[in-house]
Amino acid sequence: MKQLSLDEIDANFHVPKTVTDTDITWRDVRQAPFAVYGLYDYKKTVPFRRMPEETASAVSAGVAELAYNTAGGRVRFSTDSDLIAIHATMNRIGKMPHIPLTGSAGFDLYVDDPATGTSRYFRTFMPPFDIVDGYEAAVRFPSRKLRYITVNFPLYAGVDTLLIGTRDHATVGEGLRYRDSAPIVYYGSSITQGGCASRPGNCYQNIVARRTGLDYVNLGFSGSGKAEDAMIDYLASLKMCAFVSDYDHNAPNPQHLRNTHCKLYKAIRAAHPDVPYLMISRIDFDSAYTENLARRDVILDTYRYAREQGDRNVYYIDGASVFRGPDEDGCTVDGTHPNDHGFALYADALCAELKRAFTESAFL
Amino acid sequence: MKQLSLDEIDANFHVPKTVTDTDITWRDVRQAPFAVYGLYDYKKTVPFRRMPEETASAVSAGVAELAYNTAGGRVRFSTDSDLIAIHATMNRIGKMPHIPLTGSAGFDLYVDDPATGTSRYFRTFMPPFDIVDGYEAAVRFPSRKLRYITVNFPLYAGVDTLLIGTRDHATVGEGLRYRDSAPIVYYGSSITQGGCASRPGNCYQNIVARRTGLDYVNLGFSGSGKAEDAMIDYLASLKMCAFVSDYDHNAPNPQHLRNTHCKLYKAIRAAHPDVPYLMISRIDFDSAYTENLARRDVILDTYRYAREQGDRNVYYIDGASVFRGPDEDGCTVDGTHPNDHGFALYADALCAELKRAFTESAFL
Numbered sequence: 001m002k003q004l005s006l007d008e009i010d011a012n013f014h015v016p017k018t019v020t021d022t023d024i025t026w027r028d029v030r031q032a033p034f035a036v037y038g039l040y041d042y043k044k045t046v047p048f049r050r051m052p053e054e055t056a057s058a059v060s061a062g063v064a065e066l067a068y069n070t071a072g073g074r075v076r077f078s079t080d081s082d083l084i085a086i087h088a089t090m091n092r093i094g095k096m097p098h099i100p101l102t103g104s105a106g107f108d109l110y111v112d113d114p115a116t117g118t119s120r121y122f123r124t125f126m127p128p129f130d131i132v133d134g135y136e137a138a139v140r141f142p143s144r145k146l147r148y149i150t151v152n153f154p155l156y157a158g159v160d161t162l163l164i165g166t167r168d169h170a171t172v173g174e175g176l177r178y179r180d181s182a183p184i185v186y187y188g189s190s191i192t193q194g195g196c197a198s199r200p201g202n203c204y205q206n207i208v209a210r211r212t213g214l215d216y217v218n219l220g221f222s223g224s225g226k227a228e229d230a231m232i233d234y235l236a237s238l239k240m241c242a243f244v245s246d247y248d249h250n251a252p253n254p255q256h257l258r259n260t261h262c263k264l265y266k267a268i269r270a271a272h273p274d275v276p277y278l279m280i281s282r283i284d285f286d287s288a289y290t291e292n293l294a295r296r297d298v299i300l301d302t303y304r305y306a307r308e309q310g311d312r313n314v315y316y317i318d319g320a321s322v323f324r325g326p327d328e329d330g331c332t333v334d335g336t337h338p339n340d341h342g343f344a345l346y347a348d349a350l351c352a353e354l355k356r357a358f359t360e361s362a363f364l
Numbered sequence: 365m366k367q368l369s370l371d372e373i374d375a376n377f378h379v380p381k382t383v384t385d386t387d388i389t390w391r392d393v394r395q396a397p398f399a400v401y402g403l404y405d406y407k408k409t410v411p412f413r414r415m416p417e418e419t420a421s422a423v424s425a426g427v428a429e430l431a432y433n434t435a436g437g438r439v440r441f442s443t444d445s446d447l448i449a450i451h452a453t454m455n456r457i458g459k460m461p462h463i464p465l466t467g468s469a470g471f472d473l474y475v476d477d478p479a480t481g482t483s484r485y486f487r488t489f490m491p492p493f494d495i496v497d498g499y500e501a502a503v504r505f506p507s508r509k510l511r512y513i514t515v516n517f518p519l520y521a522g523v524d525t526l527l528i529g530t531r532d533h534a535t536v537g538e539g540l541r542y543r544d545s546a547p548i549v550y551y552g553s554s555i556t557q558g559g560c561a562s563r564p565g566n567c568y569q570n571i572v573a574r575r576t577g578l579d580y581v582n583l584g585f586s587g588s589g590k591a592e593d594a595m596i597d598y599l600a601s602l603k604m605c606a607f608v609s610d611y612d613h614n615a616p617n618p619q620h621l622r623n624t625h626c627k628l629y630k631a632i633r634a635a636h637p638d639v640p641y642l643m644i645s646r647i648d649f650d651s652a653y654t655e656n657l658a659r660r661d662v663i664l665d666t667y668r669y670a671r672e673q674g675d676r677n678v679y680y681i682d683g684a685s686v687f688r689g690p691d692e693d694g695c696t697v698d699g700t701h702p703n704d705h706g707f708a709l710y711a712d713a714l715c716a717e718l719k720r721a722f723t724e725s726a727f728l
Contacts, residue, residue, distance in 0.1 A: 009426040010554055010587025062373040097465040097493045102697055121693035129461050190374055198697040223374025327708050329485035333466055333562040340703035344691050
């Protein structure tokens with residue numbers, strides 16, 4: 001018997017490979033009225049990247065490579081087109097067994113509400129399973145009216161160029177802006193980079209951004225978040241409204257964490273005396289219990305040190321508490337990397353602490 | 365510059381392709397002391413399948429094909445081995461952009477507690493991204509002691525043979541049994557089949573099984589849940605402790621739903637006067653609002669009809685309510701198929717209603 005493929009059987013699983021509509025005008029997101037968030041000097045930098053090439057190379061081979069991954073990238077604009085298409089040329093495609101291509105190499109689309117600043121997921125630009133160097137896809141609205149749009153970039157892939165397609169006669173204008181001019185800066189591991197969210201909108205930073213209206217930069221580097229001096233210097237140099245230290249998982253051992261964790265805190269704090277500083281211990285706490293106790297001690301020591309210095313703007317999130325609940329063992333795909341359920345709880349924990357941080361800051 | 369691959373950069377993403385330990389004894393799960401749940405006549409049927417071949421072929425080409433997918437399959441046993449390996453030969457591999465291979469083609473492992481009947485996720489047997497016709501993988505415990513194990517079969521792949529490997533001198537015995545001899549029978553669509561859970565343990569039926577201790581049969585058929593007469597007859601013929609009607613999504617239109625939905629109810633009820641009958645309307649309610657209102661009316665009409673007949677053991681779950689909450693737009697990967705966050709909420713809704721159903725039944 002001929003084996004039917006799934007997209008022959010189930011139209012909901014059918015993935016069209018190209019946009020066949022002919023009345024589409026394509027625009028480069030590096031040009032106005034588009035604004036790209038979360039990517040470094042995006043108007044001039046090809047391919048898109050998360051930090052300067054020279055700095056990334058000075059940190060490690062891993063960061064040099066992963067800086068091309070567009071985790072945290074977002075483009076915003078407005079249009080009254082009833083169709084929005086993307087044409088992405090890509091230089092790296094993250095192909096892994098435990099993250100779907102929609103998350104590693106896909107873009108997804110949210111509709112932003114100018115009245116409230118909130119965003120609502122609409123559709124995923126579905127990449128084909130045999131993706132090689134980019135793809136083209138479209139989403140369609142049931143009506144033509146002015147909408148504010150955010151399109152999220154892939155978490156584990158590199159992008160050379162992103163074109164946005166709208167109907168030939170549609171308007172294209174500026175998108176919504178974030179609430180604050182400086183972003184939250186996240187530094188960390190593969191989990192921070194977004195592994196293994198099913199689509200970019202469900203990485204924890206994107207959830208936090210939607211709930212708070214705050215911009216962010218995702219500096220999670222899979223396996224390569226080791227707080228090297230060059231990375232610490234770079235992080236301290238960034239503009240930020242808050243800093244999240246989330247690299248426990250990539251410190252090779254508790255001693256490495258001890259050698260770097262408080263050093264990172266001091267460097268950020270020296271450059272940014274007033275921003276909330278959040279630190280989180282690893283969330284897959286059960287995986288190596290004894291070692292994780294030692295790691296948590298290091299992070300608590302940094303936290304205590306900061307408090308003893310009189311820092312009232314430092315916050316500790318216990319990673320072991322993030323998944324606590326009836327589904328706590330359902331929050332990862334492999335015992336380490338959160339799935340979308342884990343990322344929703346991750347965002348809950350961060351939002352609660354950020355809310356406390358910004359409220360506390362208001363009293364300082 | 366040479367592009368580093370992700371598993372070169374991040375050891376956490378490294379997927380070993382074969383089990384290299386030499387002190388492993390392999391056993392076929394079709395033989396005692398293993399017990400396989402959720403698959404049809406598994407001792408004699410090769411490949412594994414969810415229903416008889418002849419019946420599946422009588423229903424539709426889609427069901428004939430998808431009956432080979434092992435969604436809902438589980439094998440249980442006990443062992444004191446500190447290593448558990450699988451060697452799976454597979455005849456179909458579901459490769460889709462919006463479900464990771466861990467979910468479509470992977471097995472995952474839970475440790476069952478004989479004292480409470482509860483289960484806890486331990487690890488995923490990670491399939492390689494370039495999987496062709498099966499794979500071999502191992503998980504390792506930190507100690508050697510007697511453990512009760514459940515290994516879940518893939519959701520969107522076919523399995524010819526599954527061997528379980530344990531240390532040569534380890535014990536291998538019977539696994540835990542489910543609480544009731546008859547399973548819950550689920551009938552439905554791709555969502556019912558488990559698309560797009562990140563691993564088999566996170567499909568909603570598996571969550572329900574862990575929370576209730578009840579066995580189940582997953583008869584979700586991607587795109588092919590259309591309640592044909594041959595399928596209705598087959599469903600009615602099954603042993604069951606409860607029935608879940610969840611095929612709204614695959615009925616081609618509201619009229620098709622009307623032609624079949626109450627018919628399915630009547631057939632199941634005629635064969636099983638006493639089992640709880642749960643019906644759920646589609647969960648991605650916003651995707652086609654007007655049509656979905658019409659679909660919901662059909663389901664409500666079946667529900668009302670049943671109540672009017674004096675049936676006190678029928679339950680209606682409003683699909684539009686399942687994802688309600690702060691993350692309701694974060695529950696799918698593509699606007700239709702739940703991610704693990706959506707499936708956790710799906711399980712919440714079903715468990716609440718099943719609890720009501722079994723409590724009500726106790727009063728009947």
